[in-house]
Amino acid sequence: MSTTITNHNRFHPLKFALWLGIASMIMLFAALTSAYIIRKAQGNWVDFRMPAIFWFDTVVIIISSITMQWTVRAFRRFQVNACKIALTITLLLGIIFLIGQYRGWSAMEEMGIYINGNPSGSFVYVISGVHAAHIVGGLVIMLSLLLKMVTSTFNPNRLVRVELMSTYWHFVDVLWIYLFIFFQINIF
Amino acid sequence: MSDPVINPPLNPVYTGDTTHRQDSTGEIHDHGHHEHHKDNFITKYIFSQDHKMIAKQFLITGMFWALVGGMLSVIFRVQLGFPNQAFPILETIFGKWAPGGIISPDFYYMLITMHGTILVFFVLTAGLSGTFANLLIPLQIGARDMASPFLNMLSYWFFFMASVVMLASFFLPQGASDVGWTAYPPLSAVHEASPGSGAGMDFWLIGMALFIFSSLLGGLNYITTVLNLRTKGMSMSKMPLTIWALLITAVLGLLSFPVLLGAAILLIFDRTIGTSFYLDNIFINGHALPNDGGNAILYQHLFWFLGHPEVYIVILPAFGLVSEVLATNARKPIFGYRAMILSLLAIAIIAFVVWAHHMFVTGLNPFVASVFVFLTLLVAVPSAIKVFNWIATVWQGNIKFAPAMLFAIGFVSMFISGGLTGIFLGNSALDIELHDTYFVVAHFHIVMGISAFFGMFAGVYHWFPKMYGRLMNNTLGYIHFWVTMVGAYMIFWPMHYMGLAGVPRRYYSFDAFQSFNMFGGLNEFITMAAMLVFFAQLLFLINFFYSIFYGRKLTNENPWQSNTLEWTTPIKTGHGNWPGDLPTVYRWPYDYSKNGDEYIPQTTPLREGETGGH
Ligand code: HEM
Ligand SMILES: [Cu+2]
Numbered sequence: 187m188s189t190t191i192t193n194h195n196r197f198h199p200l201k202f203a204l205w206l207g208i209a210s211m212i213m214l215f216a217a218l219t220s221a222y223i224i225r226k227a228q229g230n231w232v233d234f235r236m237p238a239i240f241w242f243d244t245v246v247i248i249i250s251s252i253t254m255q256w257t258v259r260a261f262r263r264f265q266v267n268a269c270k271i272a273l274t275i276t277l278l279l280g281i282i283f284l285i286g287q288y289r290g291w292s293a294m295e296e297m298g299i300y301i302n303g304n305p306s307g308s309f310v311y312v313i314s315g316v317h318a319a320h321i322v323g324g325l326v327i328m329l330s331l332l333l334k335m336v337t338s339t340f341n342p343n344r345l346v347r348v349e350l351m352s353t354y355w356h357f358v359d360v361l362w363i364y365l366f367i368f369f370q371i372n373i374f
Numbered sequence: 375m376s377d378p379v380i381n382p383p384l385n386p387v388y389t390g391d392t393t394h395r396q397d398s399t400g401e402i403h404d405h406g407h408h409e410h411h412k413d414n415f416i417t418k419y420i421f422s423q424d425h426k427m428i429a430k431q432f433l434i435t436g437m438f439w440a441l442v443g444g445m446l447s448v449i450f451r452v453q454l455g456f457p458n459q460a461f462p463i464l465e466t467i468f469g470k471w472a473p474g475g476i477i478s479p480d481f482y483y484m485l486i487t488m489h490g491t492i493l494v495f496f497v498l499t500a501g502l503s504g505t506f507a508n509l510l511i512p513l514q515i516g517a518r519d520m521a522s523p524f525l526n527m528l529s530y531w532f533f534f535m536a537s538v539v540m541l542a543s544f545f546l547p548q549g550a551s552d553v554g555w556t557a558y559p560p561l562s563a564v565h566e567a568s569p570g571s572g573a574g575m576d577f578w579l580i581g582m583a584l585f586i587f588s589s590l591l592g593g594l595n596y597i598t599t600v601l602n603l604r605t606k607g608m609s610m611s612k613m614p615l616t617i618w619a620l621l622i623t624a625v626l627g628l629l630s631f632p633v634l635l636g637a638a639i640l641l642i643f644d645r646t647i648g649t650s651f652y653l654d655n656i657f658i659n660g661h662a663l664p665n666d667g668g669n670a671i672l673y674q675h676l677f678w679f680l681g682h683p684e685v686y687i688v689i690l691p692a693f694g695l696v697s698e699v700l701a702t703n704a705r706k707p708i709f710g711y712r713a714m715i716l717s718l719l720a721i722a723i724i725a726f727v728v729w730a731h732h733m734f735v736t737g738l739n740p741f742v743a744s745v746f747v748f749l750t751l752l753v754a755v756p757s758a759i760k761v762f763n764w765i766a767t768v769w770q771g772n773i774k775f776a777p778a779m780l781f782a783i784g785f786v787s788m789f790i791s792g793g794l795t796g797i798f799l800g801n802s803a804l805d806i807e808l809h810d811t812y813f814v815v816a817h818f819h820i821v822m823g824i825s826a827f828f829g830m831f832a833g834v835y836h837w838f839p840k841m842y843g844r845l846m847n848n849t850l851g852y853i854h855f856w857v858t859m860v861g862a863y864m865i866f867w868p869m870h871y872m873g874l875a876g877v878p879r880r881y882y883s884f885d886a887f888q889s890f891n892m893f894g895g896l897n898e899f900i901t902m903a904a905m906l907v908f909f910a911q912l913l914f915l916i917n918f919f920y921s922i923f924y925g926r927k928l929t930n931e932n933p934w935q936s937n938t939l940e941w942t943t944p945i946k947t948g949h950g951n952w953p954g955d956l957p958t959v960y961r962w963p964y965d966y967s968k969n970g971d972e973y974i975p976q977t978t979p980l981r982e983g984e985t986g987g988h
Pocket of ligand 2: 685
């Protein structure tokens with residue numbers, strides 16, 4: 187008997203739907219970052235340096251993607267405990283990321299960059315805020331997934347759900363990296 | 375059942391599995407023996423997950439909104455047709471909004487704003503796509519239901535919540551939003567700018583956000599279903615044009631609505647936190663606002679990046695419905711099936727790169743404008759291909775003039791008239807003269823408002839038997855068609871002349887302008903025509919609801935002798951659609967009048983020596 191669950195041979199409709207959802211989220215952030223570029227081209231733009239904590243957050247979220255991948259791997263191999271631990275770590279890293287974002291915004295305020303000041307700062311607050319909302323949504327689903335894992339017996343059929351979770355999580359991770367690089371390049 | 379994602383994979387390939395199927399809830403349903411088990415009133419009619427019931431929910435909610443939105447236009451037309459004339463009844467009904475029986479300017483702006491919002495988004499987007507994508511996608515591709523019936527149900531309930539919020543906004547002390555359906559800042563961004571810029575605008579934004587979620591959930595499902603759940607033999611090149619149109623519509627929505635959401639998010643921050651994305655140097659009631667460094671034109675770019683694809687989101691489903699109705703009732707294959715699909719795709723792609731034609735007078739760089747002129751005029755090519763193919767389809771057909779067919783033909787007429795004025799407007803030099811005049815109003819009402827309504831009517835008359843197992847009354851249908859057809863031209867044709875003479879749109883009254891006095895009589899005429907058309911729609915509503923209960927019962931599951939799969943289901947179609955196996959498809963849907971047969975359903979195997987299609 188094999189010890190791993192083999193993947194379905196057809197693309198699962200819900201996974202397909204998630205990818206479509208990701209396409210629409212990409213459009214949302216494409217719109218926001220294009221608005222940034224258009225507005226910046228008009229001048230009256232206050233330059234500032236992104237607080238260092240955002241670097242830290244970037245590292246945190248990359249690690250959380252790795253632990254998310256570990257979760258999926260453990261699940262496929264029926265390593266129930268490893269799976270729970272990995273998912274818990276991912277969840278905690280997600281929360282640390284959010285705290286980091288909050289600290290980043292506070293640091294910006296200390297620098298005198300307020301949300302209702304020059305649009306160069308407002309854009310950073312709003313775009314990273316909308317991204318943080320996507321993280322919160324992901325964490326809520328992750329928490330319910332974790333609770334199910336802890337409270338009920340291992341159900342291999344839930345693999346799809348774990349995979350959906352990981353796809354989404356990797357997406358918000360890559361999205362953050364894009365936004366971070368975008369801000370680094372554009373603030374000046 | 376609470377969370378669809380937990381459940382075991384839905385099995386997309388139903389073949390070989392006869393009476394049992396596993397749906398996305400993981401339950402095994404036995405369709406051969408009894409209709410759904412634990413259905414009670416709530417799960418059957420309210421929180422239904424059956425795509426056919428959800429379609430009816432969208433349709434009836436859409437009809438409610440069409441009634442409200444149409445009523446609003448009749449009221450503001452009273453002001454335009456009979457300015458300063460007192461109608462005491464208006465004061466009785468609307469109180470402070472019509473003091474002395476004359477509509478107040480604030481009320482007028484609220485009416486036109488909500489009229490536009492309701493008709494564009496709630497009727498012609500949710501009502502049209504929501505109804506026909508839900509009804510036809512599973513039935514015409516041979517699926518038991520949508521990929522995720524649960525998300526589908528959520529899509530309706532988000533729309534319902536959006537509706538509640540929009541409706542509630544009418545009853546706010548300061549009234550609903552009055553800043554125009556496009557919600558341009560600064561009017562929409564500054565609370566004190568007008569009565570409806572305060573709470574009315576907040577409700578508008580919440581309503582629209584809910585509406586956007588509804589469209590996105592619906593769209594996800596439509597696309598996934600079409601691409602994953604087609605029955606055996608139903609290749610993409612055998613799909614009815616309705617399905618192609620609905621698929622492409624959903625893709626457009628999925629890619630453009632998030633951009634509107636982005637614009638709305640920035641607007642919400644400007645309104646609540648005091649950011650300056652759109653605001654710069656605004657003076658209001660003599661004092662300056664602190665906002666500095668914003669750009670109102672930025673909003674227009676974001677809005678029209680959605681706004682233009684949105685008009686195609688409205689019209690593409692109508693294209694699909696009309697193609698189907700024309701071919702069936704002309705008893706002829708659709709002319710140029712592949713060209714129809716390619717032109718749909720071309721229109722959808724071009725739709726994303728023409729948005730600035732709404733902004734020719736915003737100080738757009740003339741070189742950039744010329745690029746947008748070129749791209750805009752390019753749309754004429756696929757549009758003309760479609761019109762040519764529709765005409766060629768009915769040409770020398772053995773035409774059955776059912777009410778659905780009349781509306782489909784009327785659609786082609788309207789689409790040509792409105793499309794031609796689009797070519798005027800697409801030229802930036804002409805648009806400087808025509809922008810924000812009644813010429814624009816005439817253009818978009820004919821090409822979008824009336825055409826899409828005609829497509830929707832064609833769809834309702836044609837698929838009513840599938841929805842309710844009964845037929846609608848034909849005589850009422852004919853009266854409805856002719857009054858609407860003639861009346862719509864009476865309303866909107868004269869507006870072209872007014873627009874060419876420079877009459878601006880969105881003006882409460884033209885008293886102060888000597889030059890426009892000559893249009894007084896014409897405005898009166900338009901208002902009368904609008905009332906006539908409005909009453910003709912009541913006829914349709916009566917016909918619709920009467921026929922649900924008392925219409926002539928269907929005796930044959932295929933009343934129009936059509937080829938598509940929905941007509942192979944029983945008259946009373948249960949949840950799961952086909953009692954036994956799913957049908958297998960052997961040919962394209964347009965084998966009408968072929969080799970001596972009047973029609974050959976898609977489920978008929980190919981004969982010896984016959985090839986599968988077009
Ligand atoms: C009973 C038939 C209708 C009549 C008499 C009517 C009349 C009007 C008039 C006169 C205006 C211009 C108001 C102004 O500029 O002050 C207008 C605006 C508008 N109408 Fe209609 N309309 C009708 C049906 C529709 C339909 C079917 C749609 C759906 C697409 C629609 C969508 C709009 C939109 C989007 C506006 C623009 C609102 C604005 O710019 O403020 N109308 N309508
Ligand atoms: Cu346009």
